[in-house]
């Protein structure tokens with residue numbers, strides 16, 4: 168077990184202060200923290216990142232055991248940290264901050280709080296109620312537990328540039344061991360958590376970081392070389408890049424988003440990946456879309472969603488989400504299905520995907536669309552609810568709809 172150095176522990180507290188009290192995004196905070204001291208090695212960085220994430224995951228549980236509430240003072244954060252350390256079996260350093268930490272009481276409180284799922288798994292009460300009502304108690308129980316585990320790092324090999332064997336070999340030479348994942352032809356898992364962004368293979372565009380569940384989206388759309396595909400919610404382009412690889416760079420991918428800055432990031436990634444058939448276009452008005460009506464062989468709607476399937480990666484979302492926001496997202500998704508489905512040519516295919524596990528954003532959303540006027544031209548071919556507790560990867564939902572015209 169590693170010795171806890173003051174500057175590492177203080178970095179964790181600083182990070183938590185920003186995330187808990189100032190509502191900053193955990194990934195951004197951690198990224199910045201890790202740049203603080205050049206002398207930190209990979210173990211130090213690992214300690215900071217993993218401790219911050221762990222404490223974000225179990226914020227409610229640790230706060231309850233420590234008897235503190237938001238906004239958290241420095242002393243409160245110190246107490247929560249002590250709870251984390253005791254429960255994880257670390258020996259606390261003999262600093263004045265930890266003097267008198269009631270070790271036995273902490274363990275006793277932990278055992279007593281196991282009764283309440285919302286506290287044990289650290290989610291707001293409204294979210295616990297919504298999950299249980301939507302998925303049923305037993306499934307929600309298992310799913311919530313799975314969503315509190317640390318996610319593995321999964322890569323998607325970019326077949327425009329390399330084969331899985333080449334990527335494995337190149338990463339192995341750089342000291343990173345990987346293994347294929349059965350059922351996911353382009354995926355490799357990192358056997359040990361590490362930062363692979365500095366590797367030669369990454370800089371050369373041989374792979375992207377993309378969860379295995381997310382890698383199921385583009386293949387479901389069955390894009391073929393030469394087709395015209397519209398990725399309507401392209402963001403920074405995780406799926407667009409995958410589509411380009413499946414299309415062997417032939418045909419055209421039109422990547423849309425309401426945020427031009429995300430599309431700029433997509434452009435950069437496409438360049439590194441050697442994906443030349445992606446054109447980006449920010450949606451500035453309804454005219455952008457009108458011109459494209461009936462023009463696509465394939466349409467992907469990778470919709471904005473609650474992100475409840477990816478809590479393993481973004482645990483702070485539990486505390487940022489609000490019930491009104493989930494409702495608003497649900498309305499937006501219905502609008503997107505209604506308008507973006509019009510972009511298809513008769514006979515084309517549409518995939519609607521979310522990284523949520525709530526039926527209200529998924530199955531029910533698609534069912535409502537099929538009942539609506541615009542939905543009359545579509546038939547549901549396949550739908551997949553991917554749970555983290557069953558797949559071992561992110562929670563996702565995918566629906567394939569065929570245009571019957």
Ligand SMILES: C[S@@+](CC[C@H](N)C(=O)[O-])C[C@H]1O[C@@H](n2cnc3c(N)ncnc32)[C@H](O)[C@@H]1O
Pocket residue numbers: 399400401402403404405406407423424425426429450469470471472503
């Ligand atoms: C789940 S994310 C997309 C992730 C991306 N497809 C990827 O694979 O990396 C949803 C995206 O939808 C975008 N978005 C939100 N409202 C939109 C709208 N009305 N039309 C198009 N895109 C929208 C968001 O900016 C965000 O980038």
